[in-house]
Amino acid sequence: MNASVRIGARSLLAHRRRLFGTVLSIVLGVAFLTGTMVLGDTLRANFDTLFADANAGTDAVVRSARVLDAPDVPGGIRAPLDESLTERLRTAPGVSAAEPSVQGAGQLIGADGKPVGGQGPPTLAGNWIDDPKLNPYRLAEGRAPAAPGEAVVNRGAAKAGGLEVGDSTVLRTPDPVRITVVGIATFGADADGMGPSTFTALTLADAQAHLTPKGSGQVSTVRLRSDSLSQRQLVDEVQKLLPDGVEALTGADATAQSTADVSGRFLSLFTTLLLVFAGVALLVATFTIHNTFAIVTAQRTRENALLRALGASRRQVLGTTLGEALAIGVLASALGLLGGFGVAAGLKALFAAIGFTLPTGGTVVHAATVLLPLLTGTLVAAASALVPALRAARTAPLAALRDTAVDASAQGRSAAVRKAVGALVLLGGLPAVVVGATRGPSLALTVGGALALLAGTVVLGPVAAVLAVRVLGAPLPRLRGVTGALARRNAARNPGRTAATATALMVGVAVVTLFTVFGASVKATLDDTVSRSFAGDLAVTAPATGAGGSGVSPKLAPAVAALPEVGTAVGLGRGAARIDGHGARLGVADPVALARVTDLGRVDGSLADLGTDGLAVSRPEAEAHGWRLGSTVQLQFTDTTAAFTVRALYAGGGVAGDYLISRPAWEPHRVQDADTLVVVALRPGVTVDQGKAAIGRIAAAYGSPQVQTRAEYAESSASGVDTMLSVVYALLALAVLIALLGIANTLTLAVHERTRELGLLRAVGQTRAQLRAVVRWESVLVAAFGTTGGLLLGALLGWALTRASDGAGTGSFALPLGRLAVVALVGPAAGVLAGLRPAARAAKLDVLRAVAGG
Amino acid sequence: MTAAARVEEAVKEYGAGETRVRALDGVSVEFAAARFTAVMGPSGSGKSTLVHCAAGLDTLSGGRAWLGETELSGLGDRELTLLRRERIGFVFQAFNLLPTLTVRENITLPLDLGGAAPDREWLDALIDVVGLGDRLQHRPSQLSGGQQQRVAVARALAGRPAVVFADEPTGNLDSRSGGEVLGLLRSAVDTVRQSVVMVTHDPAAAAYADTVLFLADGRLVDTVQQPTAERVLDRMKALDGRRGKAAAR
Incomplete structure (x- = not known):
């Protein structure tokens, strides 16, 4: 056997416990990726079979x-x-x-x-x-x-x-x-x-x-x-x-x-979404893996130096370290591939749990689905190990005679370079995000800026780690005495390591925060839309998602309007036409009555004059197309193309949408008629409960659609956001789990490295409980650093994404402090969990062996 | 007699400005071939630095170094690596063996790195002399300190290098184990005309050598041929006395 290969294989076996965290990170990331792809393949094949069966004869x-x-x-x-x-x-x-x-x-x-x-x-x-x-x-x-x-x-x-x-x-x-x-x-x-x-x-x-x-x-x-x-x-x-x-x-x-x-529509959106989360998980895994290799390589400096002294070339040392990473990558990816089938089933169950049923059928796997995750996992492992491997190859032979090297990533010349580069990237990213979000708004610029911010944060990490540990850990010595002081100093003594460990968690928390803030803002926007534009007392809807449901009968609105308790009831129908080359949704209603139960804002022109060839357009949409009152707009329906005149302009962003035409105008072009919403205003003196009961009796004859109060309607409009957020949290849980594994792993390695020191502490009278506490608090500090960074970065990016994706400028921004507080508490608490195993291992140290051991 | 290795006007400086240290101060030394040379001197005399530079582990700040006919100063990392692998053997004070490899694999490591097939007969003889025939499949952690150093010596000799450099090989051993290691080096010189250079601060260890070089403040200050422990000790005392007087003046 080749010497490099043998050395690599031996050290792999000897350090298998230390590499356990690395392997698990890759396994989880690859399993997620595989699961996503298997699910995509299976769904695509199932749909294909379904349609083929439907057209079989x-x-x-x-x-x-x-x-x-x-x-x-x-x-x-x-x-x-x-x-x-x-x-x-x-x-x-x-x-x-x-x-x-x-x-x-x-x-x-x-x-x-x-x-x-x-x-x-x-x-x-x-x-x-x-x-x-x-x-x-x-x-x-x-x-x-x-x-x-x-x-x-x-x-x-x-x-x-x-x-x-x-x-x-x-x-x-x-x-x-x-x-x-x-x-x-x-x-x-x-x-x-x-x-x-x-x-x-x-x-x-x-x-x-x-x-x-x-x-x-x-x-x-x-x-x-x-x-x-x-x-x-x-x-x-x-x-x-x-x-x-x-x-x-x-x-x-x-x-x-x-x-x-x-x-093209549903599946690619669905799989792309899942792939994004698999990507986040793999990114977090990369940090964790890189960190493990960096530490293991540093701990092996003497071995590598000895090899160099005995005549191993740089290439051989590099090959040994990289080969080790590759072997881990292949092995873990293969395991992840197997786990991926379980993940695919889990994802399906997750979507079924929120009521979104996917077609069932045999699991389908394409060659690409096997090769891509295998390749990705292996590459992630190799790429993560590249820098540590290069560092290992540069080991001076004389290092064999010295003790382990010190981490200088927060001081000296390389630190100055690091600070300069990090600050530069950060300073470039921040304005890009802000400008992208507020001027324009430009999603591309914002995303570019966000990536720069992330990169800058990673580069500046070690510098920030020293500061953050000092600040976050400030109360520790007072609260926990010498135990706290030791934990704080331990967390600050390898800033590069602390930063890399925390960065993995930071990325996870940042993405969680980003979605939390974005989701809350979308919800706030929906709430705002309803409360601003919905002037009625009750709403009748037939809730359904995706391609399901059939809407509310257009006959319901007139029937409701005839009730003695009801002042006005207007059905809002949904029409479709191609306008300026794009499919657009048309609101179909009696415009004058609609204006009575919804707030269309300031109306220019006259809603009463729409007739059969008039169009009312929201002001932002009209501006985007350059239309004014009196402009002629071509509406292409399924049967003909007709010229409509813009007769009214109203404020956008409400329940009415961007286009309104009258029922008579829609009548000749309709396909299968349905209302999406019936807005009801009660007569003065009629309570909401009385109105609700009366409408409920009528609605029973129309297939019992839901009758909701204004607040209930606003709530149910936004309920999709909450469902979506729960799915996102479930998908991100994996990335956060990998990050916590990273913390546990780093601490285990650190405990191993500090064996003598810990033995000394025990020898001079530190109890096992105190020793455990030191490790645990260090874990909490690292987790707190990652969580804080993630919250700040995620909140900023959440704000930017909300602004950047809001072209009309009518959206709201909300900072859900309650939820973010939960994240802020859960992060360090998870740090306690991550610290359990390393703390237990440290406490198990035999005092004499720890002091005497070489 | 030609020198196995030599340095001329060797200068080695560490650090810069205020903290600059001159470890070698223009020293010229020859290490004779097929002889056992010991290098002695007080801490900070530059004895380890001299051997590291002569062995291609470290580079000189000034002056020149040769291994046989090869001048080291002009060599790049690649050539130096090959030189260490093929023409030099090492024994350090501690941490000589890779903990993950077996005893046998550690002994053949330099040969394996070069992809060369070991000379079976020579290897068997070596293992026999070192006396670890029954421990070949053990890991270093299962051996005593003395056994570990004997494996290190076997490894250094396995490739029949031009010179074996040993840096305080007995520094961590009791006198009996130390004696065994030194005996191995001595017999390599006597039986196969191996050139050996050893740094030590122990007069008893130096007594195994053919020649003892004394270094002080980065300069060669004395040479003793055919040393005994007593003579070496006397010279050291004399040197210390001179230094003491120099300091008093």
């Missing part, structure tokens, strides 16, 4: 070519087709079957009166397709719908809603439709449904009545199959017969597009 899909990219609808909103096209296609050459398909949103209500699903996965409704090859669903029980009001539901939805054949319930489309379940269907041969989505199938006439704009004669798509032609030939054949604005694509292409729509 379909050779071609005919659909409108007019599509609007809507911000929250995967694949966009497509115009309907004329039903008569189906008949023409049936007789086309090569076509064996052609079936009309109507698809829309339909929220099924379970036997208990509660919505089935709706938190993430789509809640779909459509027609039952008679041709079994074109219909991906199979009847498991009962029969197909034949009469009005009859429906088939998928088995998963039936189970979740407690529905059986013969039961009666309501389908919100969003108008409540009374249905009787006549059949229960499986997706394909035996799946409960198309992933976790729900599907309610009606007769074609019912589906058209409730899910298409005109209520009859329209279909969403026509599905074709051919026994004689290939998919491509069929499409070519059919294409000749299609009118303008209608397109045909192969079943395979339709599958690919659906998968891409979901992957």
